[in-house]
Amino acid sequence: MGFDQYHEPPEELSQEARTFARLCASVIEEAEAIDWYHQRLSIERDPQARAIMRDALGEEFKHFSMDLEFLMRRTPLWREIAEGILFTDGDIVELSEASEEAATEEEAAKGAPLVGSESLGIGSLRDAA
Amino acid sequence: MSHLLRAHAPITEDGWRVLDEEARDRVTPALAARKLVDFAGPHGWAHSATNLGRSEALGDAAGEAVSARQRRVLGLVELRVGFAVSRAELDDVERGAEDADLEALDHAALRIAAAENAVVFHGLEAAGITGVIEASPNETIRLGEDCERYPRHIAKAVDALRAVGVTGPYGLALSPEAHTRVLETSQHGGYPLLEHLREILDGPILWAPAVQGGAVLSLRGGDFLFESGQDLSIGYLSHDDESVQLYLEESFSFRATTPEAAVALIP
Numbered sequence: 001m002g003f004d005q006y007h008e009p010p011e012e013l014s015q016e017a018r019t020f021a022r023l024c025a026s027v028i029e030e031a032e033a034i035d036w037y038h039q040r041l042s043i044e045r046d047p048q049a050r051a052i053m054r055d056a057l058g059e060e061f062k063h064f065s066m067d068l069e070f071l072m073r074r075t076p077l078w079r080e081i082a083e084g085i086l087f088t089d090g091d092i093v094e095l096s097e098a099s100e101e102a103a104t105e106e107e108a109a110k111g112a113p114l115v116g117s118e119s120l121g122i123g124s125l126r127d128a129a
Numbered sequence: 130m131s132h133l134l135r136a137h138a139p140i141t142e143d144g145w146r147v148l149d150e151e152a153r154d155r156v157t158p159a160l161a162a163r164k165l166v167d168f169a170g171p172h173g174w175a176h177s178a179t180n181l182g183r184s185e186a187l188g189d190a191a192g193e194a195v196s197a198r199q200r201r202v203l204g205l206v207e208l209r210v211g212f213a214v215s216r217a218e219l220d221d222v223e224r225g226a227e228d229a230d231l232e233a234l235d236h237a238a239l240r241i242a243a244a245e246n247a248v249v250f251h252g253l254e255a256a257g258i259t260g261v262i263e264a265s266p267n268e269t270i271r272l273g274e275d276c277e278r279y280p281r282h283i284a285k286a287v288d289a290l291r292a293v294g295v296t297g298p299y300g301l302a303l304s305p306e307a308h309t310r311v312l313e314t315s316q317h318g319g320y321p322l323l324e325h326l327r328e329i330l331d332g333p334i335l336w337a338p339a340v341q342g343g344a345v346l347s348l349r350g351g352d353f354l355f356e357s358g359q360d361l362s363i364g365y366l367s368h369d370d371e372s373v374q375l376y377l378e379e380s381f382s383f384r385a386t387t388p389e390a391a392v393a394l395i396p
Contacts, residue, residue, distance in 0.1 A: 124168035
């Protein structure tokens with residue numbers, strides 16, 4: 001039995017860190033499975049086999065999404081940034097930069113360090129009036 | 130590294146922290162507009178325009194039997210105020226000095242905050258921005274210098290807003306002169322005028338540098354929209370042996386989507 005998902009001695013990691021590592025490994029595995037099915041589908045001709053693979057591919061997408069959501073829920077700032085990128089239209093790179101800026105500004109406004117932002121972090125002052 | 134080029138400045142992390150904190154402390158009290166209007170963003174320096182949700186017909190400019198329209202947007206305004214910081218003062222900050230002379234930064238902070246207020250309340254014609262005061266279709270009210278009459282004026286403004294269906298609570302932005310008069314005034318019996326006005330408004334009274342007169346605004350939301358591109362930030366320009374040239378900068382747009390949600394007060 002391997003413990004490849006750990007890059008530090010597991011006994012020194014907290015329970016939370018080990019769970020996080022397991023789900024990170026799971027995300028990787030699901031993404032790999034998506035890729036495998038995607039490649040198989042691109043060459044498979046048998047309709048029944050294709051239908052089964054499409055069904056399996058859908059399941060892998062679902063598993064991938066669940067794992068990702070779990071990791072996001074454990075990292076609120078990542079989740080906030082991801083909210084500005086996922087399920088949107090427009091230039092993905094621009095959306096990611098704007099989302100990161102907005103999320104880190106909000107963190108700064110709450111008193112958190114300015115991660116990835118160089119502004120004064122003032123934002124809205126409606127509640128300060 | 131962003132366009133602010135902060136990493137190129139001869140300023141340590143501690144130095145930047147002191148400069149950012151000083152700027153934040155100085156600029157926040159003067160940012161009256163942000164305490165009254167809706168704030169969206171910041172969307173980043175690359176954000177160039179606000180979507181107005183409207184378009185203009187271009188006729189057959191794109192070819193026969195082809196109709197063309199162009200989206201209308203409101204371009205963001207960039208405000209920048211430069212200042213210099215002595216390198217000797219920055220060295221003293223590194224030594225632990227807590228009384229560094231950052232007067233130029235303080236002036237720049239007040240100047241850019243005042244400019245932001247001016248754009249929101251009085252507009253910026255060159256940028257296509259109409260301010261709260263100019264946009265309001267409601268009858269203007271003259272404040273005058275007699276503070277005893279201010280409660281009557283503010284109550285009249287609140288009544289005018291209610292009459293057109295604009296609910297509260299309401300906020301009051303006042304020019305520095307009018308604000309000082311309000312602070313200094315006690316009514317008969319010693320009751321502070323400030324408290325009396327707060328009761329009428331059910332909202333805040335704000336010191337608003339660069340505003341002429343003032344305005345009463347509804348705080349219900351959705352009426353006045355400030356869209357931030359890059360929020361207020363300090364950037365680096367250049368340096369020599371004596372000083373570092375820096376600047377305070379922001380980008381934003383402003384729209385009064387319900388102009389009747391404010392009453393203008395003229396001095």
